[in-house]
Amino acid sequence: MIRRAGAVGIVLACAALALAGCGERPQVVTYKQGSYQGKPDQPPYTGAPFDGNQKEWDNALRQRNQAQNEYKRIGS
Amino acid sequence: MARMKFLCDAERCIECNGCVTACKQEHDIPWGVNRRRVVTINDGVPGERSISVACMHCSDAPCMAVCPVDCFYRSEEGVVLHDKDLCIGCGYCFYACPFGAPQFPQAGAFGVRGKMDKCTFCAGGPEANHSEEEYRKYGRNRLAEGKLPACAEMCSTKALLGGDGDVLADIYRTRVTARGKGGDVWGWATAYGQPGQAPQQQPQPAKAKS
Numbered sequence: 533m534i535r536r537a538g539a540v541g542i543v544l545a546c547a548a549l550a551l552a553g554c555g556e557r558p559q560v561v562t563y564k565q566g567s568y569q570g571k572p573d574q575p576p577y578t579g580a581p582f583d584g585n586q587k588e589w590d591n592a593l594r595q596r597n598q599a600q601n602e603y604k605r606i607g608s
Numbered sequence: 609m610a611r612m613k614f615l616c617d618a619e620r621c622i623e624c625n626g627c628v629t630a631c632k633q634e635h636d637i638p639w640g641v642n643r644r645r646v647v648t649i650n651d652g653v654p655g656e657r658s659i660s661v662a663c664m665h666c667s668d669a670p671c672m673a674v675c676p677v678d679c680f681y682r683s684e685e686g687v688v689l690h691d692k693d694l695c696i697g698c699g700y701c702f703y704a705c706p707f708g709a710p711q712f713p714q715a716g717a718f719g720v721r722g723k724m725d726k727c728t729f730c731a732g733g734p735e736a737n738h739s740e741e742e743y744r745k746y747g748r749n750r751l752a753e754g755k756l757p758a759c760a761e762m763c764s765t766k767a768l769l770g771g772d773g774d775v776l777a778d779i780y781r782t783r784v785t786a787r788g789k790g791g792d793v794w795g796w797a798t799a800y801g802q803p804g805q806a807p808q809q810q811p812q813p814a815k816a817k818s
Contacts, residue, residue, distance in 0.1 A: 568681040570691025571734040576752040579737040581762060592754030594782065597771040601779045603786070 611686025612666075612729055613773035613800060614760070615780060616660045616770065618765035619790035623648060627759035627768050628783035634758040635747025641711045642728040646758050650752065660759065660768045663709035663727035664799035671701035671710065685751070686773075687729040692745045695723040706798050729770070730757040737788075773800070 577589035598604055625772035630638065631644045642661035646674060664687045672688065674681040680701075700725060702710040713722035732749030735742035750758060760770030769776045784791045797818050 535787075567678060568691075569678045570681065570694045573683060573689065573734040574737050575680070576731060576737065576749070579752065582752075582754065584642065588696075589754055591652040593751075593771065594775075596754070596756045598760070600766055600769050600771065601782070602758075602766055603779075603782050 611773050612665060612771060613686070613776055613796075614662065614664055614729075615769040615776045615778065615796070616656040616768045616795055617677070617769070617783065617790070618659050618792075620765045620785070621646070621658040621660060622765055622767070624764060626762050626764055627660045630762035631760040634750070635728075636743075637747070638713050639711060643709075643711065649689045656744050659794050660763075661795070662703075662759070663711075663729075663749075664707055664795055665727075667730055667801070668800040669707070670704035674700045675703040676700060682730060685729075685731070687751075689728055689731060689733050689746075690724065690726070691734050691775075692723045692725075692747055695808075699722050699724075707795065713717055727757075730755070730815075774815065 575586070577586045578584055582589045582592075625646050628642065628646060632642075635643070637643060641811050644660060646658050646814045647662050648658045648775075649655060650656040665686060667686075669682070669688045671690075672678075675690075676698060677694050677696055681690070682688050697712060699710075699712065702708070702712070709726045711725045713725060728746050729751035730748060732742045732752065733746030735745065737749055737752040750756065754760065755817070757770040760768045763769075769779060773776065780793065783800060
């Protein structure tokens with residue numbers, strides 16, 4: 533009985549494997565003229581170190597932007 | 609956050625190529641690909657100027673318009689990026705770009721003309737932020753680290769500015785007021801002119817006195 537169940541299991545596994553081989557994936561991208569066709573991008577504030585906190589990211593960049601202004605850095 | 613822009617102050621650029629080196633080092637750019645380069649106008653003539661040139665992330669980017677596979681997109685911050693998995697390396701963007709930004713590696717699956725590579729404003733590309741895949745294809749994502757492009761941050765004379773366009777305009781205005789000359793910004797009319805408006809003529813560099 534156990535041997536039979538094992539055999540059935542193996543047959544089912546083989547069938548699943550064979551079917552997976554038949555799975556058709558789209559090989560060609562269908563283009564829509566004039567609109568971006570690639571993968572979506574993530575906003576820069578997702579993930580470490582900001583973890584989705586856009587305000588904190590804005591502040592970090594604002595600070596960096598101002599660091600380029602030497603008139604402010606040296607205090608004119 | 610306003611849109612990201614580059615600004616090169618020709619009065620300050622000393623042609624040190626620090627920006628080029630910073631870019632190469634930051635993104636591990638292969639030999640033969642130059643995302644950024646320094647161009648000298650009127651070389652050897654009194655009044656010569658040097659300008660650091662890369663992708664300007666144009667408002668109405670011609671590369672986006674001509675790409676036959678539409679692999680370009682503009683991020684929320686106004687950075688023009690592209691998906692290298694879609695790019696077929698046709699080179700149309702190279703012909704369309706007024707700044708000569710698109711670069712084509714000479715090795716890889718597509719033979720002599722590989723997938724296009726260009727300045728990403730240190731914003732990576734359409735892969736997970738900070739992933740190995742993103743670094744391999746597009747370079748480091750400094751923007752996601754809360755930093756500005758390496759070329760601009762590394763510039764010793766602060767000739768090259770990169771970041772929020774409004775802030776850059778303010779910084780430049782203060783400079784021009786303080787020094788009283790050099791108010792023309794190279795490439796801004798071409799890159800960020802209003803859509804539908806004819807690009808303005810670039811200011812002619814001063815000619816040598818005979």
